[in-house]
Amino acid sequence: MMATGAARPRRATIHDVAAEAGLSRGTVSRVINGERYVSDDARVAVEAAIAKVGYVRNTAARNLKTQQSHAIGLIVHEPHSLFLEDPVIGAILLGTNAILSEADYQLVSLVIDSDRDSDRVAEYLSGGFVDGVIIISARSGDPIAHAVVRLGIPAAFVGHPPDIDGIPFIGIDNFAGAKAITERLLATGRRRVGMIASALDRDSGQDRLAGFRAALGDAFDSNLVVDYPLYSHGTGLSGMRELLSRAPDIDGVFAASDSIAAGALDGLREAGRRVPDDVGIVGFDDSAWALRCQPTLSTVRQPADALGRLAAERVLSQLRGEQVPESGTLLPTSIVWRDSA
């Protein structure tokens, strides 16, 4: 048996619509694109004809003529495994997609894992396959980000790589969020509070550490801070072990992400410490981890969907030739208090 698709019927073109409506190509095109100078009679006739012949615009022809792709690239610079696990990235993606599809743009996701991918993506960008890009979690010295600047492609960052200017960015106020939750943790009466930091090559990592430091003020003790490259469960586990060995009397921990907090919880369990009785622990992100943990995590909620939406809007307005603030926008976070502290 075979299962090759039956020959699909020829699709209706703008010419079919024009013939059906008794008008010309030009007029049909004007109706489709909502331009001025179309009589009501013509508009009605064209719309009826479109419905009758089942016309759908041929994107390839439009793209060819207008020299645009009507696609926006979403560049995610994370290992594939993290892309799978990190619901924040997924939520950003969904928010972006919602805005773009409203504006008749297609979202193209590009996940960069290895450096080999990085070259491939840079080539892709110069190929004109996308009209603009949204870049998530770029790092310092990111080759893609620099390629985007060089090519002059309309772009927006989610998060802000410290070494690149001239591209608007959307972020959350990591500093304020970290400061607020650390203060809240201190308010529960903790005396020896440490932090498991991460991703210090990115603004998010740096700012969360800075917020933690600001909250502690004079009580800050650099000996109670450990850092690892990845926001991951493994980071939390190793970090917690290290903190416990450095300071067995530790009674509070700010983990730079929920996944790290989850790992830290396992580290505490392993050491026989009770949470929150012996040690209070707080995370960051309010991801799916937070509710899954035992006990559930007190954490900082970030508006991931809004980040994606706003970034998409920034790129679209550049495409429309509008002025875009070159500086960035920081969205506020909120604290979700549960059982872990």
Added chain:
Amino acid sequence: MMATGAARPRRATIHDVAAEAGLSRGTVSRVINGERYVSDDARVAVEAAIAKVGYVRNTAARNLKTQQSHAIGLIVHEPHSLFLEDPVIGAILLGTNAILSEADYQLVSLVIDSDRDSDRVAEYLSGGFVDGVIIISARSGDPIAHAVVRLGIPAAFVGHPPDIDGIPFIGIDNFAGAKAITERLLATGRRRVGMIASALDRDSGQDRLAGFRAALGDAFDSNLVVDYPLYSHGTGLSGMRELLSRAPDIDGVFAASDSIAAGALDGLREAGRRVPDDVGIVGFDDSAWALRCQPTLSTVRQPADALGRLAAERVLSQLRGEQVPESGTLLPTSIVWRDSA
């Protein structure tokens, strides 16, 4: 300050390459598409010219002329929230993407949440934006799946909706996997074993239940089976409570997914039962949940990446006009034994 991109330079076309190489359009096109009847001299000259002028093929023009989109749709029929949380879907996506980008096809993800989306996607498909589709987790009576059959679009299912024929499918052997892990659970000496089933409107849900039943044989007791629509943590929690109330002496549980198992663990914890001492519990998927749970889950591993790859290959071979087995392919699973049973 403004941040509109600088005017991008005109892209090189096939004409530029032809002029640079001192050959014609046609020959350049033949080299690009790897056709026969090109002399070695010409090939070398064209390749050098392409590199020199930095030529990248204009997809829109190609798509217009060939009447193809060179895109494959990945239709995910799940709520957005599940799309974010389910790493199996993510892994399928990555596998699919790997194969498609090798073959110079673009992956377009379409997430169907509401029925409104369903209409939108059906319209999208008839618009010729994709040359083929891969459909994940279709249900019985799925309107999209039926639209695909009606339109004759080359397609492949991941998983098999019970009521649709004529489209090849790739699945895992849910029956064998469920049977094997249930037998393994029984081998630990459990006497009263129940199941929290789910998604009985899909083959995966049905087959896992059937495998469980087959493993138990005469010992099967329908009173020890509960079912809920969603593979989720909530299902596991509610299901475990229900099972405990029906059979307080239950000592083993097969959860139809890891997320359900995680919920069941919380249900057992709530009731003061120890795992695995009092109750042994096993899951299905070997997703990120499995390692996160306390204790870590014994579960069935499914080759999600391979599922995605194989589905992509099935669609591509249909596109090449090759014969495709109309029946499906079931990939084997393996058991990962950890601490929960």
Added chain:
DNA sequence: GCCCAGTCTGGGAACGTTCACAGATATACA
């Protein structure tokens, strides 16, 4: 009655590619 501005419509040309065809050259066989 004339002119100008505003409104509306039609059709040529172009976007960059692939495909089919025709012509040119080389190779093989009788």
Added chain:
DNA sequence: TGTATATCTGTGAACGTTCCCAGACTGGGC
């Protein structure tokens, strides 16, 4: 040598759209 066949190359036409220009018609102001 002639003829058939295989290999290689160039060119016109087409894919379906948008943009631009030219022209037709309308109405208002003089």
